[in-house]
Amino acid sequence: MKYIFGPVSSKRLGQSLGVDLLPPKSCSWNCVYCQLGKTKKFVTERQEFFPREEVLDEIRLALAANNTLDWITFVGSGETMLYKGIGWLIGEVKKLTTTPVAVITNGSLLYLPEVREELLSADAVLPSLNAGSEALHLQIDRPASGLSFRQHVEGLAAFRREYQGRLWIEVMLLGGINDSDEALHELAAVIKQTNPDMVHLVLPTRPAPEQDVHLPSEERIEQAIAILSTVAMVVHPVKGTMDLRSAPDMLQAVTSIVSRHPVQQRELQKAIADCFPGENDKENAVMQDMLATGRFKLVEHDGEPYWVVNDESSCQENC
Numbered sequence: 650m651k652y653i654f655g656p657v658s659s660k661r662l663g664q665s666l667g668v669d670l671l672p673p674k675s676c677s678w679n680c681v682y683c684q685l686g687k688t689k690k691f692v693t694e695r696q697e698f699f700p701r702e703e704v705l706d707e708i709r710l711a712l713a714a715n716n717t718l719d720w721i722t723f724v725g726s727g728e729t730m731l732y733k734g735i736g737w738l739i740g741e742v743k744k745l746t747t748t749p750v751a752v753i754t755n756g757s758l759l760y761l762p763e764v765r766e767e768l769l770s771a772d773a774v775l776p777s778l779n780a781g782s783e784a785l786h787l788q789i790d791r792p793a794s795g796l797s798f799r800q801h802v803e804g805l806a807a808f809r810r811e812y813q814g815r816l817w818i819e820v821m822l823l824g825g826i827n828d829s830d831e832a833l834h835e836l837a838a839v840i841k842q843t844n845p846d847m848v849h850l851v852l853p854t855r856p857a858p859e860q861d862v863h864l865p866s867e868e869r870i871e872q873a874i875a876i877l878s879t880v881a882m883v884v885h886p887v888k889g890t891m892d893l894r895s896a897p898d899m900l901q902a903v904t905s906i907v908s909r910h911p912v913q914q915r916e917l918q919k920a921i922a923d924c925f926p927g928e929n930d931k932e933n934a935v936m937q938d939m940l941a942t943g944r945f946k947l948v949e950h951d952g953e954p955y956w957v958v959n960d961e962s963s964c965q966e967n968c
């Protein structure tokens with residue numbers, strides 16, 4: 650499948666089917682922690698990058714093959730709301746299934762009324778808000794020129810006024826960057842203006858394009874929870890897990906997920922082992938075969954091996 654990946658399992662969204670509407674990497678930001686690597690060329694113009702009917706056909710097929718989904722999640726190779734027509738797709742998906750629809754977005758285009766309008770029928774929207782000041786926004790999110798911090802916050806606040814669904818703000822907590830008391834108090838003040846249903850605190854657990862991206866200490870995570878909890882309910886950091894048991898083609902499913910974000914080797918090993926209960930060491934043989942395709946390579950992050958796509962392979966064409 651070209652646009653569908655997963656299902657991936659996470660504590661936040663349970664069994665979630667991913668829908669990626671963008672050519673890699675298409676983004677209006679260039680976050681220091683981005684798991685997709687650096688933004689080589691900013692994209693701020695919304696387009697229907699792929700025919701919407703084609704995407705819908707794949708969603709239809711995936712729904713027929715997976716009947717235990719908790720969410721259908723629009724997320725992927727950049728900023729989701731750059732896809733013009735996502736509102737139509739959400740509407741069509743809702744005619745096909747009662748499975749709720751989530752959209753993960755950096756929120757940078759929410760200042761546009763037409764973007765907010767397209768999101769109104771989603772069941773949950775998860776925009777990013779990593780900074781409480783323009784200076785930290787520039788340091789962390791590194792937006793395209795013409796996108797300001799004020800615009801970002803005003804867009805989020807305007808969306809909240811219009812949107813009846815669940816607004817879950819995602820905060821990426823970065824050690825030594827936005828985890829000081831001062832930065833957290835500023836962030837809490839801005840989050841208050843956007844009045845979310847929840848704040849999801851996430852951590853840079855995957856390889857990032859910049860060297861100075863680090864996990865915060867336990868003490869800083871606790872402090873972030875304490876400070877942000879004064880303005881919204883905060884969900885503790887959680888890590889997703891992969892579930893490949895319903896994948897019709899395991900290599901394709903893994904390629905599809907790894908091309909969208911690095912996957913910890915341990916997580917992949919467990920997901921493959923779950924597909925072969927009682928077969929000792931089968932997962933290692935399967936992983937060796939996968940590595941032999943040349944589609945993947947291993948990189949290290951915080952002492953842990955991760956699988957990433959091998960840029961020199963031509964796997965993108967097969968995803």
Ligand code: SF4
Pocket residue numbers: 676677678679680682683684685688726727728755
């Ligand atoms: S908004 Fe998302 S895709 Fe874009 S640079 Fe930031 S982390 Fe990467």
